[in-house]
Amino acid sequence: MRRSVSIAGLAAALVLGALGFGTGQKSHVASAQEKMSMMEVKIDNFTFGPATLTVPLGTTVTWINKDDIPHTVVSTDDSKTLKSKVLDTDEKFSFTFSKAGTYPYFCSIHPKMIGKVIVQ
Amino acid sequence: MHPFDIRAALLAKHAQHVVLIHFPIALFIIAVLFDFLAQWKRQRLPAAAAYYNLLVAAIATIPVVVTGILAWQWELEGQKLKGILLTHLVMGCASTVLIWVVWFIHRRSRRNQEEILPGYRLPIEAVAVVIVALTGHLGGFLSGVNGPG
Numbered sequence: 687m688r689r690s691v692s693i694a695g696l697a698a699a700l701v702l703g704a705l706g707f708g709t710g711q712k713s714h715v716a717s718a719q720e721k722m723s724m725m726e727v728k729i730d731n732f733t734f735g736p737a738t739l740t741v742p743l744g745t746t747v748t749w750i751n752k753d754d755i756p757h758t759v760v761s762t763d764d765s766k767t768l769k770s771k772v773l774d775t776d777e778k779f780s781f782t783f784s785k786a787g788t789y790p791y792f793c794s795i796h797p798k799m800i801g802k803v804i805v806q
Numbered sequence: 807m808h809p810f811d812i813r814a815a816l817l818a819k820h821a822q823h824v825v826l827i828h829f830p831i832a833l834f835i836i837a838v839l840f841d842f843l844a845q846w847k848r849q850r851l852p853a854a855a856a857y858y859n860l861l862v863a864a865i866a867t868i869p870v871v872v873t874g875i876l877a878w879q880w881e882l883e884g885q886k887l888k889g890i891l892l893t894h895l896v897m898g899c900a901s902t903v904l905i906w907v908v909w910f911i912h913r914r915s916r917r918n919q920e921e922i923l924p925g926y927r928l929p930i931e932a933v934a935v936v937i938v939a940l941t942g943h944l945g946g947f948l949s950g951v952n953g954p955g
Contacts, residue, residue: 772882772885794881
């Protein structure tokens with residue numbers, strides 16, 4: 687009787703351990719995927735950093751304004767795929783790229799500020 | 807962009823405001839200096855110079871306001887402004903009104919052939935110079951004169 691109880695206990699521990707390990711692995715994979723699909727472009731000192739960003743399809747790119755000056759993120763071409771509102775300090779703009787291609791953009795307040803997202 | 811690319815320079819949607827703004831600022835500040843000089847030295851010539859500089863400064867505010875509003879409507883698609891942009895807009899409007907008010911005080915005195923201009927114009931002119939300077943400072947800050955390249 688005592689033996690069967692201890693076997694059952696061991697089995698339960700193994701099952702719980704396996705479940706825990708599996709969940710941990712899953713969360714690790716999920717966070718890696720999240721990292722892959724989220725990219726950030728910092729706007730600072732009148733520059734987009736990085737100016738050219740290459741990302742896989744489906745990636746969400748977030749621009750964050752770390753400058754004291756307002757900036758925008760607007761597509762250079764007529765498509766106006768990217769069109770943010772005026773971003774004050776610490777404000778963000780996100781866009782998910784669902785089509786491969788090159789997306790050039792600029793700040794419409796400071797047209798010398800340019801950047802590019804390459805979606806592969 | 808080539809420095810003599812006229813088409814690009816003229817068609818840049820917001821570039822004209824940044825260029826034109828220098829005219830009313832310079833004309834107004836020099837007009838006030840002439841007016842203070844005329845008051846101090848009791849001379850007609852600097853007073854006349856002040857009047858005509860004020861006149862051209864006031865006229866020069868029209869294209870500046872128009873291009874500023876167009877820049878807002880075209881480049882920012884008329885978004886609701888806040889922060890420095892809103893402050894710049896409000897102060898720009900206040901500057902324009904003050905420049906026209908100062909010119910109007912001078913014009914009225916000239917039309918009435920008054921020998922002495924009203925003394926209250928001087929503090930108005932001083933306040934207007936400060937507001938114009940602050941508006942210009944904000945504009946410079948916004949246009950990125952302190953930024954790289």
